[in-house]
Amino acid sequence: MVVGDASLDIDTLVIGAGPGGYVAAIRAAQLGHKVLCVDKATVGGVCLNVGCIPSKALISAAHQYEAASHGEAFGITVGDVKVDWSKVQEFKNGVTKKLTGGVASLLKANKVEYFNGEVMFINENEARVFNDQEAPRYRFKNCIIATGSRPIELKAFPYGGRILSSTEALSLPEIPKSLVVIGGGYIGIELGQMYSKFGTKVTIIEGSDAIMPGFDKDMSNLVAKKLKAKDVTIVTGAQAKSATQTADNVTVTYAVGDKEESVTADYLLVTVGRRPNTDGELGLDLINVEMTDRGLIKVDHQGRTNIPHIFAIGDIVPGAALAHKAMYEGRVAAEAISGLPSVVDYKCIPAVAFSDPECASVGYSEKEAKEKGHNVKAGKFPFAANGRALSLNGAEGFVKIVSDADNGLVLGAQIVGIEASNMIAEIGLAIEMGATLEDIALTIHAHPTLGEIVLDAAEVALGHPIHTFVK
Incomplete structure (x- = not known):
């Protein structure tokens, strides 16, 4: 005092x-x-x-x-x-x-x-x-x-009662039978997919043309496929309009183009940014x-x-x-x-979504590298051709490495698949230290591991892959 x-x-x-x-x-x-x-x-x-x-x-x-x-x-x-x-x-x-x-x-x-x-x-x-x-x-x-x-609070969807921010969604008293999520970014996808695995009927309403904006569509498409397999409804290009609560549920009205729709659920989770x-x-x-x-x-x-x-x-x-x-x-x-x-x-800060499958990226995408003036060469290798991924029943996904074709420098990577969040660190280190595709290809990766997919993607970019063939 x-x-x-x-x-x-x-x-x-x-x-x-x-x-x-x-x-x-x-x-x-x-x-x-x-x-x-x-x-x-x-x-x-x-x-x-x-x-x-x-x-x-x-x-x-x-x-x-x-x-x-x-x-x-x-x-x-x-x-x-x-x-x-x-x-x-x-x-x-x-x-x-x-x-x-x-x-x-x-x-x-x-x-x-x-x-x-x-x-x-x-x-x-x-x-x-x-x-x-x-x-x-x-x-x-x-x-x-x-x-x-x-969390950003939308005027039309004030937090309270059955309208939740991500904070309240982590401590619900029970597993909801149904849930509407406004916002298909990584927070909405992570929490919506988590509840869907526990048996909740989930509807995701996203304003853009695909979920998980910020990640390559090839990555988000795999997540969308997995969500739909769990009976999750994904509505893209939609604008959420209003919500009406009762003691037992909440009804959300949204528009897709000129058509107005509504969906009723136990709770509404709003995840539109911070x-x-x-x-x-x-x-x-x-x-x-x-x-x-x-x-x-x-x-x-x-x-x-x-x-x-x-x-x-x-x-x-x-x-x-x-x-x-x-x-x-x-x-x-x-x-x-x-x-x-x-x-x-x-340039070496990774972005990770703990979706299923996981998504991770670091550095430049192919498009970004081209926009920066690089002569781009990329290598892509599927999890489905990796022994460890198959033994884990995790064949979905790929590793894509982006490099400069003139000097081989690693510029970035996108990984979607099991343990992508851990695998991305190797590429971050490669970018940080100025490594080339050859540096990665010459690094002995333990077998059988998921890390070998990074090596294989580098070899694809170099033009001499062992575990796939070049057409």
């Missing part, structure tokens, strides 16, 4: 303890800073508490249920498989609790002071942190803002931090705002709203305030 209004001196104030904030705080502390990290919620932010981690726990449980229910392909028949939803939620919550506890321990081990509360800037070098019990004032030399984002947390009582306008018209904070290649000692990272700056992007920016910002020459380079 601070007596009077005297300011406590610190080196670095980090606002937000999500993936970007806690990484920035720990890295700054490692570099010798006296750090205060403030968050009004639980450490770990959206990702660990109501985002990446709990959703993947539920997705994993759904995979287990599906595998137990449908082992015929392996010659395995079991009895009546049942879901104890309370136990599934208990598993999810246990994973979350373990990781958030781990982050709290890491902050403490690195001597980062943590304050559970909110922040309000007083001026460019002072801020008040406050909660119901105290409101100390701090004078800082540097500040890293990492306040994250929240809004940066730069409004509220933080006081960014008070210190004149420059913003875009979308409420994002303008930053340079180190995360520095127009105020030289104040930085911003993660979902509140331009670019994809990805936890691993925020972590990366957090390290760069902490190192920049320490005088290190660290800068951001986004």
Whole structure:
């Protein structure tokens, strides 16, 4: 408790303890800073508490249920498989609790002071942190803002009752018999597909002409095929108009062209993007931090705002709203305030959707590489020709490597299939280190593994594949 209004001196104030904030705080502390990290919620932010981690726990449980229910392909028949939803939620919550506890321990081990509360800037070098019990004032030399984002709420579909954001969708009291999802991006697909595996009748309404915009259509088409096989209804080119709730269900009205339709379900999940947390009582306008018209904070290649000692990272700056992007920016910002020459380079940041099959990409697509002026050569190899994929009953999908035909440099890759989220890291490393197709082809990949598909795709691009033939 601070007596009077005297300011406590610190080196670095980090606002937000999500993936970007806690990484920035720990890295700054490692570099010798006296750090205060403030968050009004639980450490770990959206990702660990109501985002990446709990959703993947539920997705994993759904995979287990599906595998137990449908082992015929392996010659395995079991009895009546049942879901104890309370136990599934208990598993999810246990994973979350373990990781958030781990982050709290890491902050403490690195001597980062943590304050559970909110922040309000007083001026460019002072801020008040406050909660119901105290409101100390701090004078800082540097500040890293990492306040994250929240689900966008549509005026026609206000959250509450049977209209859910992704947060509420993770903690439903029961598995719904039916669910409508507005938004066919990766969040809507991940959660919709998870519930469909548990037996929910799912309808996905997407405004564009295909689900999962941002991924190649060859990839999203495979996901759509798998969804339809689970009796999921996908409506593309649709505009959601309104929703009417009762005590038991919600009816959604949407239009496709001139034709208006409606669908009734237990719940409506709205996943149409996220809004940066730069409004509220933080006081960014008070210190004149420059913003875009979308409420994002303008930053340079180190995360520095127009105020030289104040930085911003993660979902509140331009670019994809990805936890691993925020972590990366957090390290760069902490190192920049320490005088290190660290800068951001986004070309190797992967994008992953934990759909079924998984989708992952890094670097350029074929189209993007051509638009950048490269003479492009690509190699594509199917999971269906890989021994490990077949032994896992995961023959759907492919690896596509994009390269520069003039020098062989790897420019990007798209992977759709089982374990795509793990496989994409090899291509990210290849791009980061300036590797060529030949470097990948000369790297001995263990057999039988999924990683061999990357090697085979490189050999296709080089023109001398072993496990397929060139027409």
